[in-house]
Every structure is written in C-alpha cells, then in structure tokens.
Amino acid sequence: MFIMPVTNAQTHSTPTYLCKPIPALKKILASNASYTNSIRAIRLMLKILLVAALNHMPAQGETTPSAPKNTLKIGVIGPFTGPSADFGVPMRNGIELAVQEINAVGGYLGRQLDIVYKNDQATPDIGRKAAQELAAEKAVAVIGFCNTGVAAKSLDVFQTEKIPLIIPCATGTPLTAKYPAPESYIFRTSPRDSIQAPFVVDDIIKRNWTRVAIFADTTAYGEAGLADVEKALAAKKLTPVYVARFPLGVKDLSKELKTARAAGANVVYSYTVGPENAMIARGRQALGWKVPQVGGWPLSFPFFIDGGKESADGALMSQTFIAEPSNERRAAFLATYARKFKVKKITVPMAAAQGYDSVYLLIYALFGIQNGNITGPAIKDALESKLRTYYGVVATYEQPFSKEDKDAATRNMLVMGMVQNGSITFAYPEDAKRNLFVQRKQ
Incomplete structure (x- = not known):
C-alpha cells in the first residue's frame, strides 16, 4: 500500500516521503475485520498525508500547482424543510457525520471540507437555483437530491459546468441515463428504480401475488417508476390489472x-x-380490502408508517440498509448517529447511510488525484477509477463507478424490508443473516 504521490513542481519527480509503504496502514486497509478498522484506516491515512503536507510546504518564494488552501468547498442540496424533509434531513445528517469525522483528522491534505447546504424544499425550480448558486460559488463537487423531479431539473447545470454530482437518495432511473455514460458527471449511490422494481416484482411473484394494481403519482418519480414496474412485469409475461395515476396532494x-x-x-x-x-x-x-401493499423505498418513510399506522403494517419494500446493528460497522454508525443527533431512531436510515457513504467515496476519490489538481474533470476521472477499498455502511466499495457505469448500487445489495409495529425490519430471516456480511458491487 502506498500513499498517493504528489509531484514536485520543479523536478516533476515524486517525493520519496510520500511513496514509502506504511506497514501499519497497509495492515489496517487490508483487513476486512470491521467498520472500526475502516475508520481507523482513513483517519491514519489523513493524518499521515496532513503531516507530510505540512512538513513539506514550499519555501518562501517557491510555488507548487497543488498548494493547499484553507478549505475545500462541497455543496449539498436536499429538501431540509417541507414534505420531503423526512428523508432530506437524515441524508444531510449522514453527510454531516462523515464530514465531521474527516475534518477531525485534518480534512483533505490540511484543507477542511467546507459544506455549503442548499434547501431545495422538494421544488424543481428552487433546486435548480441552488445548483446554479453552488456552481457560481465554485463548489468542487455536489452531493444531493432526494426527489427525482427536482434532480432532473438541475442535471444540465452540473454537466455543463463539469461539476461531479453524487446523488445519495433520488432513485429515478433516467437520472444517470440522461447523458452518455463516459461523458456524464452524474453519479449515484442510491439504488435506481430499474433494479428496485424487478427485485420487488420477483418477490411478489414468489408469493403468488400476480394480479397487480399500480398506483403511481404523476411526478417524474411516479412516471419513471411506473415504467420500471410495467417493464419488470412484462419480463415475467404479466400486465397490471389496473393502473391509477394521481397528482400529489390528492385527498x-x-x-x-x-x-x-x-x-x-x-x-x-x-x-x-x-x-x-x-x-x-x-x-x-x-x-375492508385485505390485500398487501408493496413498493420502493418510500414505504419505509414516516409519511407512510406514521400516517398509515396499523394499516401500514406488513407492507413490503426494497431496502439497501435496515437500521439493525447486524455487524460492527453498522452498529458503530447507528450509535454515532444517535449520539450526535440525539435521536433514538433515524427517520429514513437508507438516506442517512447512503449520504454518509457518498462523502467517503468522494474523499477516497480526492486522495486518488495524483497531482492535487482538484478540478471537476479530475474528480470525475478519480471517481471512475478503482479506489482503495472503502468498507462502507451500505456496501463495500472497490470500484463503485466507471466510465460506463455511474450507479454504485447493484441488485445484490437489496433486501426486502417490512413494516412491523411502526419500524422497518427484514421480511425474511435469511436476509437478516445475509446482512451480517456487507455486500460488494456486482
């Protein structure tokens, strides 16, 4: 294991102090033992690089193309108030938790991560304005969007300005398909609906629920989701017996x-x-119609669980992360989140965990930029390259993205969740056992 080299501005050679193998770091990073080891690893890596950077600053009058500034500006966009705040707030909290951990050990080469939050209020025009503001404020990358329609309105801002966007929540399939993959600056850590829908369809067929009624809203999320469900059913030679469309706010x-x-x-x-x-x-x-209700991850939201009360019990949905301490790294995340934000329960655990992992994937990519030249294209290239293995909360990541694939989540990361007594648990005991081992991208 080697620390990333930084090229000397005058000799164009790589300083030996940044190339020596670090046995302790190599041992920790090579271990699959625990989430704690992963945190120890990145903290140690950050400390080593910070000390190296501080001890080898250029002399007076000397210049280097990668001289660090005080902060590194990263944007975060999400619905922190309004009807989608129940998953926008935990997304923000997960991001904040990761940033706090990284800044506590020196940030990026001595530069603190400066997070600029923008509240899109789940409104497309407000989200677009926030994206334009972050571009004007020179954010090097942005993590954000919970609502597919809000994200869709802003994608061209990031693509045009060459600012990498990592989407930790919005799942609408078209988001990462709008631009040709090799050229796209749009990345995502949430599971797109085109893998969620077939996963749920397979489950309901296994349960012999084959006469499907689809209820989809008329937003971009509902439109794309309906198409994905119908496609998944068609693959099994099924068609819905009824399709209902409705606007948000219907009474x-x-x-x-x-x-x-x-x-x-x-x-x-x-x-x-x-x-x-x-x-x-x-x-x-x-x-008095006792048929099951199934769907994507929004059936794990408080709007459904608290609003439906006993009528929500038994509902089934796809999940990447269920808030049960099934292994050490997840237990540590849940405990740290509860302590920092003084809550007993995360409103939408998937949003928090995916937001948290997104920050670490970004920082791992930044450390992969060889010359310290933090530009949008450089970050894009680094995200698309093989990273040091990140033992995340949702999954274990080695190469979450590539030039041809901008979605980090794959179907094997999904489990079926079920509403039970006001909380989400595993629908199948075997999923609870499988959850002991964090999945890798397939």
Whole structure:
C-alpha cells in the first residue's frame, strides 16, 4: 500500500516521503475485520498525508500547482424543510457525520471540507437555483437530491459546468441515463428504480401475488417508476390489472381502490413519496380490502408508517440498509448517529447511510488525484477509477463507478424490508443473516 504521490513542481519527480509503504496502514486497509478498522484506516491515512503536507510546504518564494488552501468547498442540496424533509434531513445528517469525522483528522491534505447546504424544499425550480448558486460559488463537487423531479431539473447545470454530482437518495432511473455514460458527471449511490422494481416484482411473484394494481403519482418519480414496474412485469409475461395515476396532494383515492378491487387485484404496488402512500393503506383498510401493499423505498418513510399506522403494517419494500446493528460497522454508525443527533431512531436510515457513504467515496476519490489538481474533470476521472477499498455502511466499495457505469448500487445489495409495529425490519430471516456480511458491487 502506498500513499498517493504528489509531484514536485520543479523536478516533476515524486517525493520519496510520500511513496514509502506504511506497514501499519497497509495492515489496517487490508483487513476486512470491521467498520472500526475502516475508520481507523482513513483517519491514519489523513493524518499521515496532513503531516507530510505540512512538513513539506514550499519555501518562501517557491510555488507548487497543488498548494493547499484553507478549505475545500462541497455543496449539498436536499429538501431540509417541507414534505420531503423526512428523508432530506437524515441524508444531510449522514453527510454531516462523515464530514465531521474527516475534518477531525485534518480534512483533505490540511484543507477542511467546507459544506455549503442548499434547501431545495422538494421544488424543481428552487433546486435548480441552488445548483446554479453552488456552481457560481465554485463548489468542487455536489452531493444531493432526494426527489427525482427536482434532480432532473438541475442535471444540465452540473454537466455543463463539469461539476461531479453524487446523488445519495433520488432513485429515478433516467437520472444517470440522461447523458452518455463516459461523458456524464452524474453519479449515484442510491439504488435506481430499474433494479428496485424487478427485485420487488420477483418477490411478489414468489408469493403468488400476480394480479397487480399500480398506483403511481404523476411526478417524474411516479412516471419513471411506473415504467420500471410495467417493464419488470412484462419480463415475467404479466400486465397490471389496473393502473391509477394521481397528482400529489390528492385527498381521496377510494374510487381508484374500488376499481382496483373490482379488477381482481391481489396486491397494490404504490409509487409515490408522500402521504399518498398512507392514503392508499388507509383506503384499503376502510374498504375492508385485505390485500398487501408493496413498493420502493418510500414505504419505509414516516409519511407512510406514521400516517398509515396499523394499516401500514406488513407492507413490503426494497431496502439497501435496515437500521439493525447486524455487524460492527453498522452498529458503530447507528450509535454515532444517535449520539450526535440525539435521536433514538433515524427517520429514513437508507438516506442517512447512503449520504454518509457518498462523502467517503468522494474523499477516497480526492486522495486518488495524483497531482492535487482538484478540478471537476479530475474528480470525475478519480471517481471512475478503482479506489482503495472503502468498507462502507451500505456496501463495500472497490470500484463503485466507471466510465460506463455511474450507479454504485447493484441488485445484490437489496433486501426486502417490512413494516412491523411502526419500524422497518427484514421480511425474511435469511436476509437478516445475509446482512451480517456487507455486500460488494456486482
């Protein structure tokens, strides 16, 4: 294991103090033992690089193209107030937790990570304005977006300005497909709906729930999700028996539920992020229609669990991270999060964990830039290269991205979650056992 070399400005050679193998660091980074080892590893790496940078600053009058400044500006965009704050806030908290850990040991080569937060309020125009502001403020990279429609409105800002964007929450399939992969500056750590939908469809077929009614809102998220579910069903030679479309804010879906029941549906697949999920659950209960409700990860949100109460129990959804201390690194993350933010339960654990991992993937990429030239294209290239192995909370990452693939999450990282007594747990005991071992990208 070698520390990343920094090229001397005058000789163009690599200083030997940055090339010597560090036995202790090599031993820690080579270990799969625990999350604690991963944290120790990056802290040690950061400390070594910080000391090296400080001890080898250029003499007076000497210049270097990679001379560090005081801070490194990174943007964060998300819905921190409003109807999507229940997953925007834990995303922000996960990011903040990771940044605090990194800054505590010196940041990036002595430069503290300066996080600039922008609240998009789950509104596309506000999100776009936030993206433009971060570009004007010279953020070197941005982590953000929870809502597919909000993200979609802003993608061209990042692509045009060549600012890498890592999306830790929004799952709409089109987001990482808008630009040709080799040219794209849009990366994502959340599981796109085109892997979530087939995963859930496979599960409901296994349970013999094949007469599917789909309830999808008319947002970009609902539109893309509906297409993914219909495609997943078609792959199994199935078509939905009924499809309901509705705008956000609708107050009553009883007519649509009655139509779905009359069509003989034996499962309801819902695709929306707000209180409408709970409205569907309560509507089924009011009709005495005892069919299961399944969907993507929004069925793990408080809007559904708290809004649906007992009618939400038993609902099934895809998850990358369930807040159970199934191994040491996840237990450490949960305990640290609870202590820092003084909460007993994370409102949306997936959002927090994916936000946290996104920061570390970015910092690992930054350490892979050989000459310290922190530009958008350099960060993009580093993200697309093989990183030092990062033992994350959601997964273990070796090469999360490439020039041809901008999605870090793969299907093997998914498990089925189930609402039980107001919380999310594993739908299958075997998933709980499998969760002892953090998955790697396939």
